[in-house]
Amino acid sequence: MxxxxxxxxxxxxxxxxxxxxxxxxxxxxxxxxxxxxxxxxxxxxxxxxxxxxxxxxxxxxxxxxxxxxxxxxxxxxxxxxxxxxxxxxxxxxxxxxxxxxxxxxxxxxxxxxxxxxxxxxxxxxxxxxxxxxxxxxxxxxxxxxxxxxxxxxxxxxxxxxxxxxxxxxxxxxxxxxxxxxxxxxxxxxxSPEEPCPMLTMNCKKCEYFDTCMGSEVDEHIFNIPRLSEKTFQALVSSGYISIHDIPEGFRLTPGQANAVRCVQCGEISIDPVLAEQLDYVVWPAFYLDFETTQLAIPCYPDLAPYDSFPTQYSIHLCDSCGNIIEHRDYLADPQRDCRRELAVQLISDLAGDGSIITYSNYEKTMITILSRLFPDLEGPLNSLLGRIVDLEHGIKCIQHPQFRGRTSIKVVLPALIPDLSYDGLAINNGSNAMITFASMIMGLYSAEEMLQKRTELREYCKLDTLAMVRLHEKLHEMLGK
Ligand code: SF4
CATH class of the missing domain: 3.90.320.10 (Lambda Exonuclease; Chain A)
Structure with missing residues (x-):
């Protein structure tokens, strides 16, 4: 057979x-x-x-x-x-x-x-x-x-x-x-014999890496940011599998060399420009995070296949660094087009002059998409854009051995705030949140499951903005503020 x-x-x-x-x-x-x-x-x-x-x-x-x-x-x-x-x-x-x-x-x-x-x-x-x-x-x-x-x-x-x-x-x-x-x-x-595993660039995207080629290697060279095939081959042929083995002067990009040096010396360094970045914040500040979804077959008339659209947001409102005074959120009804409702609610929830603190440029992109979709809301939506402060810019001022040249919140959080984790959550990453909402639209859940999923989505998005509050507080602490 x-x-x-x-x-x-x-x-x-x-x-x-x-x-x-x-x-x-x-x-x-x-x-x-x-x-x-x-x-x-x-x-x-x-x-x-x-x-x-x-x-x-x-x-x-x-x-x-x-x-x-x-x-x-x-x-x-x-x-x-x-x-x-x-x-x-x-x-x-x-x-x-x-x-x-x-x-x-x-x-x-x-x-x-x-x-x-x-x-x-x-x-x-x-x-x-x-x-x-x-x-x-x-x-x-x-x-x-x-x-x-x-x-x-x-x-x-x-x-x-x-x-x-x-x-x-x-x-x-x-x-x-x-x-x-x-x-x-x-x-x-x-063959009755299992082929001997060989380290190749494919191992980097292999789900068995941690138990196969990655086991027993402290700080694998795959932790070097933006590692090219050419640099990988050069490292392996010189016998360097761990970042700790790489000698000074090995040909790397300045960003890679920085990340390697940081891992090897185990020290945290802070660019003084961080203080300036944090001074931009106007209180009370709104920590904002969107979740979005996308479908292969669009569910609304203006969307192309795989166009992303916002479905949910969380806002933590703080009157000073680390001091939360309120949490606000919105989660769309998957049975209807809620984008306008979300945009109107967002404008109301962000009313005021305080900074809107995001992590990455994504929130700016989504607000711009909403303002193009609803021309009558263009003014209030565009006025939000000028208040945005991107916390990731502040994080980029820090070299930390656990960051390994990366700045995504999922990498930075365990390094700076180890007591706050996504581990216990049923939905614990953006991709999961995206497919959960898409599955709701496609009617893949029972009524009971829907209620449960709505709670899980809100918990996940809330933790994203709470993580931003705590990270901001940590940056202040690191500057001795
Ligand atoms: S880590 Fe994955 S790709 Fe690499 S040798 Fe092992 S099984 Fe193969």
């Missing part, structure tokens, strides 16, 4: 050890909420894509061999012009084509993706399917990607949701590479 799928093949190309673990049941895929949500959206988009081909025949069969012979029969039947999930087998490998479309004497192979632009992962997916199809005796005339159309807006005809790109040429390079690797991957996966 053929058992090697595209997923296992591509994982083995990424890392032979990882592919072997997967194929031999040593690890299970970690189906995080992000992954599950993307799968759900992908299924929906696949079903919509199939609706564009009303005469298409779906290959329903139990077992890959039966599916492959059914696919062959359908391709030989002149009455059939479109096949969904056509199956191909060669050796131990099996592949499924999302859509096969008759093109004269041949067929075009179409891969449906929920993204809006071509990327390497998509080309690799198509290359794998093409290799297996060709080795089983079928060569597609064209290899195409069916992507979401960035110009689509809610209410347009369904065929305008997609755009098709011919990728036959772009796929060729990966196809040739994979053809030459089919046998070696098969041999690796069926």
């Amino acid at each position: 053929p058992g090697l799928s595209k997923h296992v093949f591509l994982k083995t190309i990424f890392c032979p050890t990882l592919g072997w673990w997967l194929h031999n049941g040593k690890i299970r895929e970690n189906l995080t909420p992000d992954v599950l949500f993307r799968m759900e959206q992908g299924k929906k988009i696949g079903a919509l894509a199939r609706q564009l081909y009303p005469g298409g025949v779906f290959v329903y069969a139990s077992g890959s061999k039966t599916a492959a012979s059914l696919t062959r029969e359908l391709m030989e039947d002149p009455r059939i012009n479109v096949i969904f999930e056509g199956t191909f087998i060669t050796g131990n490998y099996v592949a499924k084509a999302d859509i096969l479309i008759r093109n004269g004497d041949s067929w075009d192979l179409v891969e449906v993706k929920s993204g809006v632009q071509q990327k390497q992962d998509y080309l690799e997916d198509m290359a794998y399917t093409t290799v297996i199809a060709r080795n089983s005796g079928f060569t597609p005339a064209h290899i195409c990607l069916q992507l979401l159309n960035k110009e689509y807006r809610l209410g347009m005809p369904p065929e305008q949701l997609f755009t098709t790109v011919d990728c036959t040429e772009e796929v060729r390079k990966f196809r040739e590479q994979f053809e030459s690797q089919l046998d070696s991957v098969d041999t690796t996966l069926h």
Whole structure:
């Protein structure tokens, strides 16, 4: 029975050890909420894509061999012009084509993706399917990607949701590479011996890094900010795996050299310009954080696929540094378009002359989007922009061994305020918050779950602004104020 799928093949190309673990049941895929949500959206988009081909025949069969012979029969039947999930087998490998479309004497192979632009992962997916199809005796005339159309807006005809790109040429390079690797991957996966893990740049994005190549290495070189492949190779070939090993004078960018020096000496340094940054604040100050969401298939008429829109905010109001006098928040109803309601409430909640303290430029961007959407609110919304003070600019004045050249709140908080953590929260990062709200819009929760999720979203956003209050207080303390 053929058992090697595209997923296992591509994982083995990424890392032979990882592919072997997967194929031999040593690890299970970690189906995080992000992954599950993307799968759900992908299924929906696949079903919509199939609706564009009303005469298409779906290959329903139990077992890959039966599916492959059914696919062959359908391709030989002149009455059939479109096949969904056509199956191909060669050796131990099996592949499924999302859509096969008759093109004269041949067929075009179409891969449906929920993204809006071509990327390497998509080309690799198509290359794998093409290799297996060709080795089983079928060569597609064209290899195409069916992507979401960035110009689509809610209410347009369904065929305008997609755009098709011919990728036959772009796929060729990966196809040739994979053809030459089919046998070696098969041999690796069926070997009784696990391949020895090797440190490559891929390890940096591997979810098993901490228990594999990252275990027992204090301050791995992956902690160097913006590490390029070239610098990584130079470090590894010199035998430097830990930041502590890197000698002075090793070729790094000034930012990287600073981060490395900071880790090696374990000292915190503060740029005196921080004092000036903090002096900009006018009290009482409003600490503001937005959460936003985005959907592949837009839910409101003015949105393109994957356009972000605000769904929630939290505000901590302080009359002096660290002294909270009030908390305000807003969370939209996922069943209706609440953007105007959110904008009106925001203007009211931020009324006054005090500074609006944010962390990054994102809040400015979202307020600007709202002001373009509601011209009658443009004046009051734009007047908020001039009051914004970005706390991250202050954090950028600090070199801290635990920052490793980064300034995101999730990196900075444990270093400066270790007693305040997102760990105990059901929703503990922005991506989680985003997909939770998107899942609410898509009706994926029961009424009871909805109530629970609303509480979790509010707790998460509230902690974001509380973290900003505490960080601001810490900066004052560090300056001896
Ligand atoms: S950490 Fe590296 S070697 Fe280990 S499984 Fe991941 S990619 Fe493979």
